[in-house]
Amino acid sequence: MPAKPLASPYAGIIPILTIALVVIAAFSIRFGAVAIDFNEIASAVAKGWSAPDSLDLVERIFVEIRLPRALACIFVGASLAMGGVLMQALFRNPIVEPGLVGTSSGAAFGASLYFVLGAVLKFHAGPWTLPIAACLGGGAATACVFLISETAAVNRESTTGLLLIGIAVNALFLSGVGFLSYIARDPQARSITFWSLGTLSGANWRAVLVLGIATTVGLVIALRYARQLNALMMGEDEALYLGVHVGRLKLAIIAVNVMIVAVATSITGIISFVGLIVPHLLRLMRGSDNRFLLIGSVFLGAILLTLADIVARLVLKPAELPIGIVTSAVGAPVFIMLLRSRRYRF
Amino acid sequence: MLCVDQVTHRAGKKPLVDRVSANFESGQLNLVIGPNGAGKSTLIKLLSGQLRAEAGTIAYDSMDVRSMTYRELAKIRAVLSQNIEISFPLRVWEVVMMGRYPHFVGRPGAADERACEEVMRFFDVSDMADRDYLTLSGGEKQRVHFARVLAQIWFSVSGKSRYLFLDEPLTFLDIYYQFEFMGKLQELLKVGDLVVVGVVHDLNLAARFADSILLLHQGKVLACGSKAEVLTRENIQTAFRLEPALLRTDDGTMHLVFE
Numbered sequence: 001m002p003a004k005p006l007a008s009p010y011a012g013i014i015p016i017l018t019i020a021l022v023v024i025a026a027f028s029i030r031f032g033a034v035a036i037d038f039n040e041i042a043s044a045v046a047k048g049w050s051a052p053d054s055l056d057l058v059e060r061i062f063v064e065i066r067l068p069r070a071l072a073c074i075f076v077g078a079s080l081a082m083g084g085v086l087m088q089a090l091f092r093n094p095i096v097e098p099g100l101v102g103t104s105s106g107a108a109f110g111a112s113l114y115f116v117l118g119a120v121l122k123f124h125a126g127p128w129t130l131p132i133a134a135c136l137g138g139g140a141a142t143a144c145v146f147l148i149s150e151t152a153a154v155n156r157e158s159t160t161g162l163l164l165i166g167i168a169v170n171a172l173f174l175s176g177v178g179f180l181s182y183i184a185r186d187p188q189a190r191s192i193t194f195w196s197l198g199t200l201s202g203a204n205w206r207a208v209l210v211l212g213i214a215t216t217v218g219l220v221i222a223l224r225y226a227r228q229l230n231a232l233m234m235g236e237d238e239a240l241y242l243g244v245h246v247g248r249l250k251l252a253i254i255a256v257n258v259m260i261v262a263v264a265t266s267i268t269g270i271i272s273f274v275g276l277i278v279p280h281l282l283r284l285m286r287g288s289d290n291r292f293l294l295i296g297s298v299f300l301g302a303i304l305l306t307l308a309d310i311v312a313r314l315v316l317k318p319a320e321l322p323i324g325i326v327t328s329a330v331g332a333p334v335f336i337m338l339l340r341s342r343r344y345r346f
Numbered sequence: 347m348l349c350v351d352q353v354t355h356r357a358g359k360k361p362l363v364d365r366v367s368a369n370f371e372s373g374q375l376n377l378v379i380g381p382n383g384a385g386k387s388t389l390i391k392l393l394s395g396q397l398r399a400e401a402g403t404i405a406y407d408s409m410d411v412r413s414m415t416y417r418e419l420a421k422i423r424a425v426l427s428q429n430i431e432i433s434f435p436l437r438v439w440e441v442v443m444m445g446r447y448p449h450f451v452g453r454p455g456a457a458d459e460r461a462c463e464e465v466m467r468f469f470d471v472s473d474m475a476d477r478d479y480l481t482l483s484g485g486e487k488q489r490v491h492f493a494r495v496l497a498q499i500w501f502s503v504s505g506k507s508r509y510l511f512l513d514e515p516l517t518f519l520d521i522y523y524q525f526e527f528m529g530k531l532q533e534l535l536k537v538g539d540l541v542v543v544g545v546v547h548d549l550n551l552a553a554r555f556a557d558s559i560l561l562l563h564q565g566k567v568l569a570c571g572s573k574a575e576v577l578t579r580e581n582i583q584t585a586f587r588l589e590p591a592l593l594r595t596d597d598g599t600m601h602l603v604f605e
Contacts, residue, residue: 009437
C-alpha cells in the first residue's frame with residue numbers, strides 16, 4: 001500500500017484562481033462612473049499602442065484611469081495577502097495580518113511624515129520617495145512589535161500577548177498620524193485623511209510600476225523561503241534541527257513584508273483584513289504549504305481586492321467609497337467568524 | 347561515535363551542565379536519566395548543536411559540532427522534541443516530508459518520497475498519510491513525529507555516522523506504544539551507524555531497554571556505564587531522593603520499585 005497520497009492536495013487551484021482573476025479584472029475595468037464596453041476597450045488598446053494622442057474621452061479614461069487603477073488594485077491585493085501569509089508563518093499564528101503587527105500603521109506614519117515635513121527635510125528620490133518613507137515607518141513599527149513580543153514576559157506564541165502589543169504599537173503610530181494631520185495645513189491634511197481610510201483613487205502608471213516591481217521582487221524572495229517557513233510551523237527549535245538558520249529567516253521575512261506592505265500602503269493608505277482573510281481561505285480550500293499559500297495569495301488577494309474595488313465604485317455611484325471601508329466592513333465579520341471556528345487553535 | 351569532553355553550560359551563574367564527559371557508541375541504545383533539573387534537556391540541546399557549549403568540546407566522530415553549519419548538521423542528525431505544536435492544518439504526509447527538507451532544494455526527489463514511504467510503513471502510520479495532522483490524537487501525532495524525525499536520517503551516509511537525539515519521546519504514548527517504539531529503536535540500531543542518545547523519565551524503561559545509561563545529577567555525571575553499574579541503590583537514592591528496591595525477574599531484567 002503506497003503511503004504517498006495519489007494527488008497533491010494543491011493541484012488545480014491556481015488555474016481556477018487565474019481564470020477568476022482575469023474575469024473579475026475585466027469587469028473591474030468596465031465599471032465605474034462611466035461604463036466602458038468591451039468594444040471601446042479594444043479600440044483604446046489598439047489606438048493606445050499605435051497613436052496615443054488620438055484617444056477620445058472615454059478611451060482616455062480607460063487608458064489613464066481605469067487600467068492603471070485595476071492593475072494597482074491587483075498588485076496591492078497581492079502584496080497585502082502575501083504579507084499576511086508571511087506574518088502568519090513568522091508568528092506561527094493564524095490570526096496575524098500585516099496591519100496587526102504594525103506594518104500598515106507604521107507605513108502610514110512614515111508617509112504622513114513625508115507629506116508634512118518632506119519639504120523641510122529636502123528628501124527626494126523621485127517616484128520612490130513616498131514608498132521609501134513608508135518602508136521606513138513600516139519597518140520601525142514592525143520592529144517595535146517584533147522586539148517587544150520577543151522580549152516581553154508574555155509568551156511569544158500566545159495570541160493575546162501579540163494582539164495587545166500590536167494594539168499598543170498601532171495606537172502609537174496612528175496617534176502619530178493623527179498628530180501630523182492636526183498640525184498639517186489643509187491640502188496635506190486631506191491626503192492624510194484619505195490614507196487612513198484606504199483608497200485606490202490615486203493610482204496612476206507610475207504607482208503601477210513601483211507596485212509591480214515591489215510585488216514581483218517580494219514574491220520571488222518569499223518563495224525562496226517558503227520551505228523554511230513550513231519548517232517554522234513546528235517551532236524555532238524544530239526548524240533549526242531541520243537546518244534552518246532561524247535568525248536569518250526572520251530578518252528576511254520581515255524585510256520582505258515591510259517592503260511589499262509599506263509600498264502598497266504608501267499608494268493606497270491602510271487597507272485592512274485582506275492580509276488576514278486570504279491565507280485563511282486558501283488554507284480552508286487546500287492546506288498550509290507556504291509555497292502554495294504565497295502563490296495562491298497573489299491571485300486570491302488580487303481577486304478579493306478587485307471585488308472590493310468594484311463595490312467601492314458602485315455603491316455611491318458616481319462618487320466612490322474609500323476601499324478600506326469596504327474591506328473592513330466585509331472583513332471584520334469574517335474575522336469574527338474565523339475566531340469562532342474550531343478549525344484553528346489559538 | 348559521539349564524544350563529549352568536559353562540556354559546561356550555564357544559565358546566568360548557575361551551571362546547568364557542569365563538566366560532563368561521555369562517549370556515546372553507535373549501534374547501542376544510550377539513555378540519559380536524572381531527576382528534574384538535572385540538565386538532561388540542556389545536554390540534548392548541546393549535543394544536537396542547538397546550544398553552543400561555553401566550554402568543552404562535542405565531536406561527531408572527529409568533527410567538532412561547532413565547525414558544522416545547521417544544514418550540514420541536519421543531514422546527519424535528527425532531534426525529537428518533547429512537545430511540538432502546529433497550529434495550521436497540514437496533511438500527515440506533508441509533516442513527514444518536512445524531515446527531508448535538509449536533503450532537497452525545490453521539489454522532493456524520488457529518494458525523499460521513498461524515505462517517507464518506508465519510514466511511515468516502519469512506524470505504522472501509512473494509512474494516516476492523507477489525514478489532517480490537527481485531527482490526530484496525542485499519541486498519533488507523536489508517532490507521526492517519529493516518522494518525520496527518522497525520515498531526516500533514513501539513509502546511511504557513507505563515511506559518517508547518523509545521530510538521533512530523543513528528548514522524552516514517550517510522553518504521550520501508552521505503555522503499548524512505549525514498548526513498541528523502544529523495540530523499533532533497537533531494530534534501527536542493528537544497522538550499526540546510528541548513534542542514539544535519549545532522555546527518558548521512566549527508570550524501568552531504561553532498566554529494560556538501555557545498553558548504556560548516563561545518570562545526571564545537578565548538571566554533573568553521577569554515574570555512567572552499563573545498567574548494573576548505574577542503577578544501584580546508592581546512585582538512585584542520591585539522585586532521586588527515594589530508596590528503591592531492586593528486583594530481578596527470571597529473564598534477568600531489572601525492576602525498580604519505590605515504596
